[in-house]
Amino acid sequence: MNQSMITATNSLRQLQNKIDIISSNVANADTTGYKSKQATFTDLLVQQINNQPVVSKEVGRKTPDGIRIGTGAKLAQTAYNTSQGLLENTGRALDIAFTKENQYLKVLVQTNGMSEVEFTRAGALEVTPVGNHTSMLTDGNGNPVLDEYDNMIMIQGNVKNYAINQNGRLQVTYANGTTGSFNLGVVQMNNPQVLEQDGNNLLKLPQNVNAAQIYTDLSGANRGQISMQQGALEKSNVDLGMEMTDLIKAERSYQLQSRAITISDQMMGLVNSIRS
Known part of the structure; x- marks a missing residue:
């Protein structure tokens, strides 16, 4: 040759x-x-x-x-x-769109019997019944959405209304007039280029990578940095x-x-x- x-x-x-x-x-x-x-x-x-x-x-x-x-x-x-995509208003209470670049929701993904925290900007959230008048907040693929402490968000009782503010706080109003609130787990990616695609619009960390160098958990005092909009979805930036x-x-x-x-x-x- x-x-x-x-x-x-x-x-x-x-x-x-x-x-x-x-x-x-x-x-x-x-x-x-x-x-x-x-x-x-x-x-x-x-x-x-x-x-x-x-x-x-x-x-x-x-x-x-x-x-x-x-x-x-x-x-x-x-x-x-990583540029921001256009926002599409849906009017749906459980639809959210990030309005800042490099912010992602944390979701729990089951792979080969192992649980792993992964990340997504797909904000079409769902409420999935799990029994005993309890529902779980999930993404569009059925993966549990995590709160700021990496716990699954479980909602008990009959819900009348959902409200999500710009800092990622989910407030639930029940049929009996009582309320409950949860802080959605959100991270700020400092180095998004190292993330790997895992299908279903999910991103994950490579093996043997220090997570602290890749992203920052927006919890506690950092929650003021979160910026999202309820009733809208972010379109792709293609x-x-x-x-x-x-x-x-x-x-x-x-x-x-x-x-x-x-x-x-x-x-x-x-x-x-x-x-x-």
């Missing part, structure tokens, strides 16, 4: 990764609270082939010594676009126009690299067909 085929093959693999990222963004354009991802590329190592084995023979040369040959490109970084433009560029680059492999193969065929 010649150098041009190696270079084109390396680039094809990375371009496929970029197309996959764009496809994920387009597929989630209507997903509540979804944050798009952006891919950037960098060059792989460059090989230099010297023209002369002896440097003294290049005295007086006007152009740089040696020929630099690239070996393709690689995906350098995949970063979340820009379909930009995504389609990036897709066209990636497809054109993919075609170019594929064509380079085809031409290289034809050249090798011609060389092999030469007879002395």
Whole structure:
């Protein structure tokens, strides 16, 4: 395999990764609270082939010594676009939308019999009955929403009304006129780029990562930093126009690299067909 085929093959693999990222963004354009991802590329190592084995023979040369040959490109970084999405008013009491960047709800997710705290900006909350006139506050996937102390929010009795203020305090008014309140568990992400997608619009921490370096619990005196709106949902921040433009560029680059492999193969065929 010649150098041009190696270079084109390396680039094809990375371009496929970029197309996959764009496809994920387009597929989630209507997903509540979804944050798009952006891919950037960098060059792989460059090989230099010297023209002369002896440097003294290049005295007086006007152009740089040696020929630099690239070996393709690689995906350098995949970063979340954490910008605020547009708000859509729903009028539903259990719908909330964050109005500040990098704030997330804490939810408890069961995976292979293990419980793990994960994070979401999808604010379409539900109340799920669990028996004995008790209900549990969950996200749209049925995962329990946690309070500021990482406890599940259990609501007992017949509820007449729900009210959620801008600092994430849920107040419940029961049918008998009594009230109860809960503080929704909210975190401020200090380094959201290290988060991993876990499906169902959830993000989680990688293994062996110090959580204190990644996010801050907005509990106690920090609850004044929370900013959310009741009766609204945050739409995704996917820009379909930009995504389609990036897709066209990636497809054109993919075609170019594929064509380079085809031409290289034809050249090798011609060389092999030469007879002395």
